[in-house]
Amino acid sequence: MSPLNSEERQAGTLLLSQFKMFNEAVVVFEQQIDPAIWKGIDLCAAAFIKARGWGGETDYAESGAFWFAPKTWRVDEEYKYFYESFSTSSDEVDYELALLTGCGTRQEQFGFRFLPSKAIFGPDRRLKAIASNIDQTARIELSKFKFQDLGKGAFFLPVTLDLALMAECWQENGEFPADHELFAPLRSALETLEKAVPIFDAIFAAANDNL
Helix, strand or coil: CCCCCHHHHHHHHHHHHCHHHHHHHHHHHHHHHHHHHHHHHHHHHHHHHHHHCCEEEECHHHHCCEEEECHHHEECCEECEEEEEEECCCCCCCCHHHHHCCCCCCCCCEEEEEEECHHHHCCHHHHHHHHHCCCHHHHHHHHHCCCEEEECCEEEEECCCCHHHHHHHHHHHCCCCCCCHHHHHHHHHHHHHHHHHHHHHHHHHHHHHHC
16 A cells, blocks of 8 residues: 555545544435435436336436336347446445536546447447447547447446535525426436437447448
8 A cells, every 4th residue: 555645644634633523424415415316316317217208217316326218229128228327437436426526536427328238239249349330420429419438339428417506405405306407417418318319229220230
């Protein structure tokens, strides 16, 4: 373990000097604020999905994940591809809310991932082949929508909520209503996912023709 730098030592000293307040803050955050924000996100996403007749499960507050997809992506009991909640962090150092509000300790993000089903398109080498043959026009369209290419046919759309607006919402309501303006970026991201549906359909239709 490498020695701590002066900034890290100073941060630790400040934390310990105010540890009682820090402990109280963590308890309030973990028991009240964090569950409430994810409940609001679940309800906001659920309303969007229901209005469009899509399939999926939105229970991030309970399970730490949710997914959804248009019914046209369903094949028998499987979905050939779907959207799911996703963070780019692999080590879970930061709270998910820190990633969602852009204040994590690292340049990691929270958002939605488009993911092809390995049960239908696998193994990995076939997904890699599909990804390598994605038409440049489709890539440009996805880039315009701010999707990031994760490889193997997966794409990521980041979502960022305003922390100051979140604080205002909590002070006003003691909760996070799903129709609050705080969730406008989330609703916008969900609408972007809907607009991207025909692009992903075209990508995999072309893949079936070329592979």
